[in-house]
Amino acid sequence: MNITHAAAIIFYELFKREKSYPVDRLPAATSAEKESLTDYMDEIILKLGYPSHKSNNASLVFRRIIGRTFVSGREAHTLKGTLRRIKSRIKEINNKEEV
Secondary structure: OOOOHHHHHHHHHHHHHHHHHHHHHHEEHHHHHHHHHHHHHHEEEEEEEOHHHHHHHHHHHHHHHHHHOOEEHHHHHHHHHHHHHHHHHHHHHHHHHOO
């Protein structure tokens, strides 16, 4: 585990202690919405040109995180939009480099 992972865990635990987050009132993301998120992330990882062993690991880690966390439908939609914009920007940069 690197320092960023450790920090994320610490901040998450602090957040849980200080705030109540009423997840019971939020509709959970469907498995299709979660699968869509992982598909977008896989496309981004592919476009970044990672070596295959790193891209496989990055994809697996993202799938595990999405699989074990509570993600509301709205959060999944917002995250999907962000990933879509990242994918679009990568495509723009790649197109400029080809010219």
